[in-house]
Amino acid sequence: MAAKREEVVKVGEDEGLAALARQHLVQPWPVAGEIGDEARGGIRSGEGIYVIDGEGRRLIDGPAGMWCVNAGHRRQELAQVLYDQAMELSYNSPWYTMNEPSVALSARLSGHAPGDLSHVFYTTGGSSAVETALRFMQFANNVRERPEKKLIVSRQGGYHGSTYLSASLNGRPRDHDWMDSATDQVIKLTCPNPFRRPAGMDEAAFCDMLVEEFRDVIAARGAERIGAFIAEPVMASGGVIVPPAGYLQRMRALCTENDILFIADEVVTAFGRLGSVFASKEVFGIEPDMITFAKGVTSGYFPLGGVMISARLLEDLRRSNHSEAMFAHGLTYSSHPIGCAVALKNLDILEGGLLNHARGVSEYFQSSLKRLEDLPLVGEVRGLGLMACIECVADRVSNNPLTLDLEVGKRIDAHCQELGLLVRPLINMCVMSPPLTIERPQIDTMTDILHTSIRRTMDELVREGLWKG
Numbered sequence: 001m002a003a004k005r006e007e008v009v010k011v012g013e014d015e016g017l018a019a020l021a022r023q024h025l026v027q028p029w030p031v032a033g034e035i036g037d038e039a040r041g042g043i044r045s046g047e048g049i050y051v052i053d054g055e056g057r058r059l060i061d062g063p064a065g066m067w068c069v070n071a072g073h074r075r076q077e078l079a080q081v082l083y084d085q086a087m088e089l090s091y092n093s094p095w096y097t098m099n100e101p102s103v104a105l106s107a108r109l110s111g112h113a114p115g116d117l118s119h120v121f122y123t124t125g126g127s128s129a130v131e132t133a134l135r136f137m138q139f140a141n142n143v144r145e146r147p148e149k150k151l152i153v154s155r156q157g158g159y160h161g162s163t164y165l166s167a168s169l170n171g172r173p174r175d176h177d178w179m180d181s182a183t184d185q186v187i188k189l190t191c192p193n194p195f196r197r198p199a200g201m202d203e204a205a206f207c208d209m210l211v212e213e214f215r216d217v218i219a220a221r222g223a224e225r226i227g228a229f230i231a232e233p234v235m236a237s238g239g240v241i242v243p244p245a246g247y248l249q250r251m252r253a254l255c256t257e258n259d260i261l262f263i264a265d266e267v268v269t270a271f272g273r274l275g276s277v278f279a280s281k282e283v284f285g286i287e288p289d290m291i292t293f294a295k296g297v298t299s300g301y302f303p304l305g306g307v308m309i310s311a312r313l314l315e316d317l318r319r320s321n322h323s324e325a326m327f328a329h330g331l332t333y334s335s336h337p338i339g340c341a342v343a344l345k346n347l348d349i350l351e352g353g354l355l356n357h358a359r360g361v362s363e364y365f366q367s368s369l370k371r372l373e374d375l376p377l378v379g380e381v382r383g384l385g386l387m388a389c390i391e392c393v394a395d396r397v398s399n400n401p402l403t404l405d406l407e408v409g410k411r412i413d414a415h416c417q418e419l420g421l422l423v424r425p426l427i428n429m430c431v432m433s434p435p436l437t438i439e440r441p442q443i444d445t446m447t448d449i450l451h452t453s454i455r456r457t458m459d460e461l462v463r464e465g466l467w468k469g
């Protein structure tokens with residue numbers, strides 16, 4: 001029976017909360033057997049790198065929410081800006097008017113962005129940012145009288161969002177098993193995962209293979225039909241996949257040669273995760289035509305995303321034969337004054353020391369987690385900056401994921417939670433991307449908890465006869 005409207009649940013009364021959630025809440029990415037009847041672990045509050053769960057346990061927020069709470073939880077100055085901006089101007093229609101924070105933020109972001117990425121179109125998050133970049137490419141090619149140049153090239157293992165077209169680009173296991181997608185508009189290339197490269201091939205040859213594959217696709221489908229290539233500089237939810245050295249630069253060069261727009265999806269890698277406001281140029285030496293961002297732009301304090309767009313692309317449109325053509329695309333919350341004001345304060349925090357701090361601790365973070373490779377269940381620990389992935393394998397010779405127990409990440413997560421760490425389990429992988437404020441002793445604690453939890457998981461798998469050890 002549905003709960004009555006006036007029913008009040010106090011946060012912390014976990015059972016009541018769970019029952020009410022089961023009656024009224026549909027969670028993201030549910031399975032059919034649980035949809036609309038599911039309660040997930042409650043989070044009551046947050047502070048710094050910690051969250052407090054429904055039972056009052058204090059846990060290190062290993063994934064920083066969803067790779068977004070970059071500045072950490074409960075920051076007074078961010079909360080204050082939310083309040084102050086809401087009291088000054090809580091909303092204005094971007095259809096007819098503009099507000100000062102969105103203009104100021106665009107100018108600031110343009111100062112950080114590579115090349116001629118001078119303009120910003122704001123959205124409500126990452127999916128809408130990717131969708132905007134794709135629709136912009138379609139519109140631009142229509143206006144430039146080449147309406148057939150619309151195919152989008154993405155990669156296996158990538159993740160770009162949950163709207164129809166952005167989701168069509170996704171290439172992780174299970175992304176498309178039960179979902180429709182625009183298969184006629186998307187071509188997927190091999191995942192640039194050096195850990196899964198063909199046996200006997202070195203990383204340089206693997207890189208050559210990936211670039212040649214793209215070249216072949218362009219030759220086969222025709223450059224005149226391919227509008228954009230989209231890539232996360234480091235694949236995030238596909239398992240923190242750092243591509244081979246030179247890969248992104250060579251893919252960029254192929255795009256330039258063939259007049260294909262290069263969209264860098266920096267929804268995760270921007271705003272300090274790799275030590276820079278944007279990673280494309282500073283970390284990988286590339287100048288994309290568009291950069292999509294979200295998440296860390298407000299450290300998760302307000303839903304905001306956007307697309308940085310090249311001045312050249314905009315000028316091409318202004319000079320086209322179709323000055324009347326309308327980019328019929330906009331969101332009620334584009335350029336939201338509160339989101340933009342929060343993002344400005346978040347940039348103050350990043351520029352005021354947090355970027356330096358993130359750069360300073362990232363090597364320690366990577367080397368500390370790397371020690372987990374001593375455990376026989378761990379196939380590889382990889383990462384860059386403050387993002388890392390621990391990939392478990394059934395046996396290290398073939399590097400097979402655990403076919404017997406694809407849910408091994410969940411088991412590790414459960415042990416970690418008992419010991420004070422929240423992880424993001426992804427099938428046989430655990431992904432870590434803590435708030436950038438994390439300090440070395442907290443990294444030690446995180447690594448110790450992971451070590452113990454993986455050990456406990458190994459013992460459990462052996463005991464249950466699922467793994468030989």
Ligand SMILES: Cc1ncc(COP(=O)(O)O)c(C=O)c1O
Nearest residue numbers: 125126127159160161232236267
């Ligand atoms: C690289 C990347 N792009 C896009 C998205 C979609 O962002 P959102 O969930 O804010 O719509 C995500 C979300 O995790 C992401 O990791």
